[in-house]
Structures are given as C-alpha cells and as structure tokens.
Amino acid sequence: MKAAIYPGSFDPVTYGHLDIIRRASEIFDELTVSVLNNKTKTPLFSVEERVKMLKEATSDLPNVTIDSFSGLLIDYAAKKNINVAIRGLRAITDFEYELQIAQTNRKFSDGKLDTVFLTTSLEYAYLSSSTVKEIASFNGDISECVPDFVGRMIYEKYR
Numbered sequence: 001m002k003a004a005i006y007p008g009s010f011d012p013v014t015y016g017h018l019d020i021i022r023r024a025s026e027i028f029d030e031l032t033v034s035v036l037n038n039k040t041k042t043p044l045f046s047v048e049e050r051v052k053m054l055k056e057a058t059s060d061l062p063n064v065t066i067d068s069f070s071g072l073l074i075d076y077a078a079k080k081n082i083n084v085a086i087r088g089l090r091a092i093t094d095f096e097y098e099l100q101i102a103q104t105n106r107k108f109s110d111g112k113l114d115t116v117f118l119t120t121s122l123e124y125a126y127l128s129s130s131t132v133k134e135i136a137s138f139n140g141d142i143s144e145c146v147p148d149f150v151g152r153m154i155y156e157k158y159r
C-alpha cells in the first residue's frame with residue numbers, strides 16, 4: 001500500500017489545494033493532508049480551524065485523512081512511516097524554493113523522504129491563500145477561489 005503526506009499551511013485551503021488533494025488521492029492509496037503549525041508565520045486561521053476546514057472540504061474523499069504537525073516534516077513522516085511528500089507547483093517561481101526543500105528533506109532523511117510534485121491545473125495557477133485573503137479583506141469576490149463555507153469563514157475574520 002502506498003501512502004503520501006501533503007504538508008502545507010492551508011491558511012486557508014483553496015480550490016488549488018483541493019485540486020492537488022483530489023489528484024494525489026487518486027494516485028496514492030492513502031493521503032494524509034497535514035497542517036503545519038509554523039511558529040514563524042502569523043496565520044489568519046488557527047491550526048484547529050484549518051484542520052476543520054480541510055476535513056469538511058475533503059469529506060467526499062474516503063482515503064484522505066487530515067492531521068497537523070509541528071517541527072520537521074522528515075521527523076513527522078518517519079513517525080508515520082510515510083516516505084512520500086506531495087507538493088504542488090504553480091509556476092517557475094515555486095520551483096526554486098520547492099526544489100531546495102525537497103533536496104533538503106531527502107538529504108536529511110538519508111534518502112527516506114522523497115517529494116512528488118503535481119503541477120497545478122491551469123485554472124488555479126494564479127491562486128494562493130494570500131491573494132484570497134487580500135481580496136476578501138477588501139470585500140472582493142472569492143467565490144471562484146474557495147468553497148462557500150471557507151469564504152464565509154474568511155469574511156467573518158475581516159468583519
């Protein structure tokens with residue numbers, strides 16, 4: 001059985017993330033989507049809120065589990081006995097950063113943790129959690145970026 005982890009901030013989850021989650025869940029037998037509790041970032045949503053949103057947004061995918069972690073991805077993956085990480089690539093600008101992380105993870109896990117990249121579907125290539133938050137903060141329309149219930153939670157934060 002082949003399992004993978006899709007780690008990220010997901011602050012909040014967008015249709016871009018959900019597209020990667022659905023496609024990865026078709027390639028792997030089990031997919032764990034895990035919210036990184038990153039102390040160096042100031043998120044809009046708490047880890048608990050992000051986990052809850054992801055659970056609701058992926059409730060139709062039976063082989064997808066939602067979790068959270070802090071610390072190094074290689075340690076978390078080793079504990080779960082999973083050796084594949086999924087990352088999405090939107091544009092060439094993502095590539096340099098992602099390449100460095102993937103190589104670091106492979107090196108420091110002694111080759112145990114490899115990264116599989118899925119390229120973004122063209123209709124979501126422009127999407128990022130930060131853009132969605134910025135548009136919402138000015139009361140713009142984010143209905144094409146995130147599921148409705150996520151949109152409501154974002155507007156709630158900016159009220």
Ligand code: ADP
Pocket residue numbers: 007008009010011014015016017020086087088089090094119120121124125126127128129
């Ligand atoms: P990070 O984990 O880098 O803080 P995110 O939670 O936004 O940021 O992203 C998690 C993963 O999802 C990354 O691999 C990122 O490249 C990917 N991703 C983000 N937005 C999209 C999108 N619109 N389409 C495809 N992949 C995306």
